[in-house]
């Protein structure tokens with residue numbers, strides 16, 4: 001899976017949560033466990049939602065940018081790759 005700006009924002013949010021949890025006096029190890037659990041939960045949730053969107057849209061519209069898919073390729077995203 002490619003590293004995206006959304007992932008960076010998620011990690012930043014989790015780090016703030018981690019600092020917050022330690023700030024209220026929770027043991028660092030529990031703070032880390034809670035943060036990782038929430039991070040994994042969010043990642044799974046995003047993955048499922050993405051699959052649901054893909055299922056609903058089919059091959060009509062690109063999930064990433066919303067462009068019309070032609071010949072199973074997005075004219076914008078697939079052009080960037082190559």
Ligand SMILES: [Zn+2]
Pocket residue numbers: 062063064065066067074075076077078
């Ligand atoms: Zn696209």
